[in-house]
Amino acid sequence: MTDRPLIAFAGISKTYGNGTLALDDVSFAIRPGVIHAVCGENGAGKSTLMKILFGLEQPSSGSIQLDGEAVAIASPRVAAERGIGMVHQHFSLVPSLSVAENIVLGQEPRRGAFLDRVAARRRVEELSRRYNLAVDPDATVRTLSVAAQQKVEILKALSRDVRVLILDEPTAVLTPPETEELFDRLRDMRAAGLTILFISHKLREVRALASHVTVLRAGKLVGDAPLAAIDDEAIARLVMGQAAGPALKRGGRSSGAPRVVVTGVHLKARDANDRVEGIDLTVHAGEILGVAGVDGSGQRGLVSLLTGRAQPTTGAITYEGKPSAGLGTAALRRLGLAHLPADRFQDGGSKRMTLVENAMAGAHRLAAFSTGPFLKRRAMETRTEEMIARYKVRCPGPNAPLSALSGGNAQKLIAAREFATEPHFMIADQPTRGIDVAAAAFLHERLAELAAKGGAVLLITADLDELLTLSDRIVILYAGRIVARLENEPGLTPERLGPYMLGLESAA
Numbered sequence: 001m002t003d004r005p006l007i008a009f010a011g012i013s014k015t016y017g018n019g020t021l022a023l024d025d026v027s028f029a030i031r032p033g034v035i036h037a038v039c040g041e042n043g044a045g046k047s048t049l050m051k052i053l054f055g056l057e058q059p060s061s062g063s064i065q066l067d068g069e070a071v072a073i074a075s076p077r078v079a080a081e082r083g084i085g086m087v088h089q090h091f092s093l094v095p096s097l098s099v100a101e102n103i104v105l106g107q108e109p110r111r112g113a114f115l116d117r118v119a120a121r122r123r124v125e126e127l128s129r130r131y132n133l134a135v136d137p138d139a140t141v142r143t144l145s146v147a148a149q150q151k152v153e154i155l156k157a158l159s160r161d162v163r164v165l166i167l168d169e170p171t172a173v174l175t176p177p178e179t180e181e182l183f184d185r186l187r188d189m190r191a192a193g194l195t196i197l198f199i200s201h202k203l204r205e206v207r208a209l210a211s212h213v214t215v216l217r218a219g220k221l222v223g224d225a226p227l228a229a230i231d232d233e234a235i236a237r238l239v240m241g242q243a244a245g246p247a248l249k250r251g252g253r254s255s256g257a258p259r260v261v262v263t264g265v266h267l268k269a270r271d272a273n274d275r276v277e278g279i280d281l282t283v284h285a286g287e288i289l290g291v292a293g294v295d296g297s298g299q300r301g302l303v304s305l306l307t308g309r310a311q312p313t314t315g316a317i318t319y320e321g322k323p324s325a326g327l328g329t330a331a332l333r334r335l336g337l338a339h340l341p342a343d344r345f346q347d348g349g350s351k352r353m354t355l356v357e358n359a360m361a362g363a364h365r366l367a368a369f370s371t372g373p374f375l376k377r378r379a380m381e382t383r384t385e386e387m388i389a390r391y392k393v394r395c396p397g398p399n400a401p402l403s404a405l406s407g408g409n410a411q412k413l414i415a416a417r418e419f420a421t422e423p424h425f426m427i428a429d430q431p432t433r434g435i436d437v438a439a440a441a442f443l444h445e446r447l448a449e450l451a452a453k454g455g456a457v458l459l460i461t462a463d464l465d466e467l468l469t470l471s472d473r474i475v476i477l478y479a480g481r482i483v484a485r486l487e488n489e490p491g492l493t494p495e496r497l498g499p500y501m502l503g504l505e506s507a508a
């Protein structure tokens with residue numbers, strides 16, 4: 001390891017077109033051959049900084065040096081030429097194409113006018129071997145699990161001879177064993193000489209993987225230290241600007257009448273990962289029922305059924321005794337359903353619409369916000385401003401488009417909207433994925449509060465700490481079936497859930 005930095009950010013500031021100051025005079029260095037973590041709350045400026053390094057955004061002032069030389073990274077193409085690759089939070093793969101096609105897209109080996117499939121496949125196999133990332137080059141991306149799709153994204157980035165790999169919250173979509181595997185691969189890459197920039201909210205992961213951490217808060221650099229020289233509490237204080245609140249007490253609520261009853265439900269989905277192969281479950285008033293499982297074990301199908309986006313092939317669902325057959329999402333919402341979707345941009349809100357429009361979607365028919373055909377615009381704005389303040393949504397204002405918010409802040413706004421409906425039944429699907437520690441704790445409190453007030457909560461999460469913190473009871477899905485039903489007793493650990501999640505044991 002040399003002391004000369006590979007990358008040096010010098011006085012980087014970024015003001016977006018709408019006036020948001022996302023980065024304010026940020027300077028720090030990254031040494032070659034290390035895993036360097038960048039931490040910070042939602043909206044701290046992490047993604048903006050990485051986009052600047054990858055040529056997706058231009059700094060308003062300041063410069064970047066690579067190997068001691070100032071470089072203008074005008075586009076991702078320039079970044080690629082300089083050996084910088086990025087794995088995005090939201091994947092950029094084409095679902096209908098094969099793994100090999102996706103990886104060579106844009107740099108296809110050609111034979112005459114055609115893609116040279118043999119060469120493409122060989123290239124993928126060679127990369128998979130070199131980095132120990134096993135994928136089937138001929139599989140269609142649509143059929144792959146999220147973890148496998150991420151491998152494809154990583155291989156795609158690596159296929160461009162990178163020296164620096166940027167990973168923006170790579171573990172948000174992974175289960176614990178998948179995270180461990182990813183970490184092993186990243187360690188291999190570092191050992192092979194790659195420099196890795198790792199954005200994460202999870203201090204445990206930063207500690208396990210990185211050797212250096214940089215902390216941003218509200219666009220400013222507030223910490224930059226080797227991990228050996230700083231403890232977790234100090235990092236948490238830098239991230240939040242204060243100490244963390246008290247932890248939630250787990251479970252222990254007493255539940256009431258059945259709110260949602262799922263009986264013998266099957267769903268024949270096109271994607272095998274979404275299939276539901278016979279599920280019985282009941283969510284009672286006043287309880288949080290946790291659903292665990294490796295991604296692609298039927299969770300998406302179950303959520304589609306419960307939210308009225310799909311109808312069961314066989315079996316039935318009732319909401320407070322009423323059969324849901326034939327009812328769509330809007331009708332179920334009128335019965336008291338709320339939904340925190342895993343993909344907040346696709347299912348939760350519309351990126352182009354303003355925060356007011358997103359926050360009021362579905363509520364604009366309520367009397368308080370309409371007088372005859374006219375919407376009380378001011379009342380809706382005020383209501384949205386209250387949500388923004390209560391949920392600490394970092395944004396330019398209620399009339400900004402949702403697209404101007406960082407991922408975590410968009411999720412907070414959608415959550416504010418869903419809790420505001422005072423639901424009888426809440427489906428919380430990966431509710432804190434990509435959300436910082438303080439906001440996650442806040443949403444956990446809201447979910448616990450909803451249950452304490454008699455709401456029925458179904459919590460679907462890949463985060464086992466979250467599952468064990470919040471749930472009263474837990475069911476584990478594997479291949480579209482429930483393979484275990486457990487009380488969340490104090491002795492229950494993530495290790496005990498693992499064998500069920502992997503389909504090695506069954507206790508249902």
Ligand SMILES: Nc1ncnc2c1ncn2[C@@H]1O[C@H](COP(=O)(O)OP(=O)(O)OP(=O)(O)O)[C@@H](O)[C@H]1O
Nearest residue numbers: 016022042043044045046047048404405406407408
């Ligand atoms: N395209 C954009 N236009 C206007 N403002 C933006 C844009 N992208 C981001 N911002 C704003 O810049 C600030 C920094 O956002 P950024 O996405 O860099 O944060 P982050 O630290 O990556 O957050 P998260 O952890 O939630 O992803 C936020 O206040 C955000 O609302």
